[in-house]
Amino acid sequence: MTLSKKRILFRSVAFAAAVTLSGFHPNAAPAQDIPAGKPIHLIVGFAPGGATDIVARVLATRLSEHLGQQVIVENRSGGGGTIATDQVGRSDPDGTTLLVTPLANAVNETLAAKTLKAKFGEHLTGVAPVAETANVLVVNPSLNVKTVGELIALAKSRPPGDILAASSGRGTSTHLTTELFNLMAGIKLGVVHYRGGGDITKDLLSGQVKLMFATIAPVLQYIRAGSLHGIATTGPKRDSALPELPTVAESGLPGFDVRLWLAILAPAGTPRPIVDKLAAAIHKAQDAPEVKTAFAAQGFSPLTSSPDEFNKFYRDEIEKWRKVIEAAGLNKE
Secondary structure: OOHHHHHHHHHHHHHHHHHHHHOOOOOOOOOOOOOOOOOEEEEEOOOOOOHHHHHHHHHHHHHHHHHOOOEEEEEOOOHHHHHHHHHHHOOOOOOOEEEEEEOHHHHHHHHOOOOOOOOEOOOEEEEEEEEEEEEEEEEOHHHOOOOHHHHHHHHHHOOOOOOEEEEOOOOOHHHHHHHHHHHHHOOOOEEEEOOOHHHHHHHHHHOOOOEEEEEHHHHHHHHHHOOOEEEEEOOOOOOOOOOOOOEOHHHOOOOOOOEEEEEEEEEOOOOHHHHHHHHHHHHHHHOOHHHHHHHHHOOOEEOOOOHHHHHHHHHHHHHHHHHHHHHOOHHHO
8 A cells, every 4th residue: 555545544534533523424314302401592573572572471481391491582673573584594403593473474475575584494494383363353433334344335435545544564464454355355445554553543543544454452442442343353263352243254255364373483404303392392381371361461362283284374374465465566665
């Protein structure tokens, strides 16, 4: 054997020994469990105090107990949730960095396609849904309508955009629910975007704007007092907070279904045993009475499914809102 061949053989043996001692193997499978002793971070893309943040903090305590590891909530607000989403999409797929996301993330796949870098399926995968609520269609009494059918008939008798609907901002659930209603009903309600909930409430109560697809909790007291009329809720079934109200679907628009959901996502490539372990812990946490009570205080109820079912649901939501956004021309604004 020549000296050069001996050197090559020596280097190969030395490298193999180093690989063995370091525990690294180029074809090694990823770890199948969450790293022990490492904190789990729940990343929330919105400021503290909002519904997403509150639900995340309620869950964190119970998840710590079920997983036997510290669970920390971190707020990474900005970009309508895209900053937090991109952070999680770049994270190691070991179960220690998770995203707590609302419906907005599925919407951002189309509405913020240019700025959202982490895409579902490519950079993110579903772990479990957490909670859901519905919007409620409320109208100022001066509009003199009491059903979805009466509202549609009135809108068709008026010039397009004549009846004004409030929105909590472009691309929010209140805005997109209105646009979906316009499309399915064949009408054109005008949309007025607001930045603050206080201004919306003031203008709704005064009649400056005539209606809104509002989240239930903030307007429930006004419905009870008769200051606003509740017409219908937007989910697939009647809402437990307003069981006397029909759904929009049963009021003449079959198939109308808008749920405001919260869910937990993980980086793509997270091993299935870790995903299943996290999903099981989330389901256990949802069953705790104090968790259900805290959810109810925010107008939410627990929402459960398997990871596979949730992945399909998430993709369906992306596609549904893509069609609404494109039909309304929102991605061109």
